[in-house]
Amino acid sequence: MRCDICGSDDISLLNTRFGYMYKCNGCGATVGCHSNSKAHKPLGKFADRETRELRIQCHNMFDVDRDGFPRWFGVADRNDLYEKLAREMGISRGACHFAKMDKPMLRKAIKVMEEWE
Ligand SMILES: [Zn+2]
Structure with a gap:
């Protein structure tokens, strides 16, 4: 490999x-x-290191809002939130996994999630 x-x-x-x-x-x-x-x-x-750090940042943003609760808590389930993210990023739900995203996609995901604040 x-x-x-x-x-x-x-x-x-x-x-x-x-x-x-x-x-x-x-x-x-x-x-x-x-x-x-x-x-x-x-x-x-x-x-590379930067991609790994962006993924960690995305997971943190996705899973914990600034009050320390999961973003989907009381609003939606986790899958619904992934669907929302996929829709707002203009990608398919199947492609919407932080582990599959490259740096430009991760940066875009961060921008989208920042709008959720
Ligand atoms: Zn190498």
Whole structure:
């Protein structure tokens, strides 16, 4: 396999407390593995540090509003909120997973969610 960021094939499989993940020894990018896959199937593409940080920011914004409650609490369920996000981003519900988004998409998601404040 090759790193999606730098193209290196110098990849290590690590067993971390979050499960197995691949790490590129060229640039440090990582990708998690499906937890139920014995073959350690990668979960999407390699992501660099900035992408990983944007994903964490998106999850934080999506799951916790500024009062500390989940955004969907008392309003909608989580899936409804993903549908709202997909609609406002102009993408399909199936594509609306932070783990699948690249940097421009993650930035767009953050902009959309900022409007929800
Ligand atoms: Zn790399």
